[in-house]
Amino acid sequence: MNTNMLDAINAAKPKLRRRITTVPVGGAKAITFQAVVGHRRALLGAILTAIVVLVAVVSIFWTPYDPTAFKTGAPFSPPDLAHPMGTDVYGRDILSRIMAGAQVSLTVAASAVAAAAIAGTVIGLVAGFVGGVLDLLATRIVDIMLAIPGLVFALGIVALLGPSARSVTVALAIVYTWQFARIVRSVVISVRSRSYVEAARGLDVGPLTIMGKDIFPSVLPILIVQVTTALAWGILDEASLGFLGLGVQPPNPSWGSLLIEGRQYLYDAPWLALGAGSVVVVAVLGVNFLGDGLREIVDPRSGRKN
Template identity: 40%
Template sequence: MVADTSIAAARPASPPSLIAETWHNLRENRGAMVGLVVVCLVVLVAIFADVLAPHSPIEQFREHVRQPPAWSDGGSWDFPLGTDDVGRDMLSRIIHGARISLFIGVSVMIVSILTGVVLGLIAAFVGGVVDAVLMRFMDLILSVPDLVLSVVIVSIIGPSLSNTIVAVLIVFLPRYVRLVRASALSELSKDYVTAAKVVGVGPVRLMFVTVLPNCLAPLIVQATLGISDALLQAAALGFLGLGAQPPTPEWGAMLASSREFLESAPWIVTFPGLAILLTVVAINVFGDGLRDALDPRLKRG
């Protein structure tokens, strides 16, 4: 029994898992933790929007048109953030807008990752003409400014929430394709890939089971930052009148419909803008912290 105990004590402790190590590194970054808390709060608001919103986001209270926030003269706690130009509750619209904006960002991120992983791995493993054609097509998309290309796409297929998602997806897809391809190419020259080929691992298993897990760290960081980029892009299209159409409570569309009230009723413009700013900054700060946590060598001095 003593010998067994001494042998067990002599065994080296198993290294922490990637998740545990990442979480440990992430907790040391206070800014990233604050960003994570804010992101979680926005997600919870989006999930429970129907419960948290005091009114319907499209219900109009004609007797309370452009009513100021509750803490201002003439305000009422029935409408804590005031009402817009047709009497809709600003708080309810911002709460429901969180659901729509996050839905755009997350859906674009998920579809971009799935498509980008497949195309990037095909380009890296097949090479030759297939790689050249895919990369030149991605370069063609990247050669056009993001907003300009989004406007062109939405102008062709028509302004709507679903078409906004399609346009933003096309604009951001090259990021994931090029990232996966570059990561996969760096892995193909390593010994474990050569060993897998020697033992007869098939190409599909080699791509998705052997190589892909080692490409996930930069992909996770890009996905996190991509949500905020997609949210901003959708807000820009909404501001131009090419995104979600009224009365949909999308933050960018809310800004577009309230520009003329910047001086007479500034709260109608301020609160959607603050919602966009707070959410994007929180996601970006958390994404930067996550990047440093996944690769501590990137930490700034």
């Protein structure tokens, strides 16, 4: 009788396993297309972000002028029909350089955030799930890294690697990794003791499977929100490092390098800095609006109106 009961339990494990993995995760709402469209702030952020990304994509195939070509117009030409955002000291078209600069700025920010999200998620998942000494060690390292001002740490890394877009990407990825690790770990800590996780352990499910199929779905909505937040910071930090001359080097443009070029002629030709500065503001606002909207969608306790 006992043998027959044990055989029945073992035979039922696959079905029970499938039922456990479909248990809805409490505490977070799903991010759907309908939810974003129905949320004014998220929708506005998505539209602004899409416009900036579209400009960057279009610039790969077309710009009004060659962004590095000299004397496409008279030097310091104010905005007109031929050059809607004017020209710089070398007669280069500002609009073309802003469009080309969007490629660099968005690529650096997106690449850094993507790398940080992957590395930070792995660290947070493993540390939070395993616990014990590993969790304590990971927590201490995260605390130490977050205690260092991020931009200062990035400056040091870029100084070691040399000024370039790749160096900025590596530096920002290292800085943002610990933010993702802390957030993911906190979610894992709150999820790992839930009944469906304990049930999966009782069915002798492997730890990688539990982390991937039972815990990660709880992490994903919060992770998406954190990605948008980090992306906004990535755009700002890339512009800051470019403004200090540590990003992409001339004559190739980035939003940060355009800002430092415009700063020298702020009183004589204000349109030089105004164009790049306006694009940075629009990009950051768009991503921030999107992130705030997603946060309100995800958090079921949020009482704020959209």
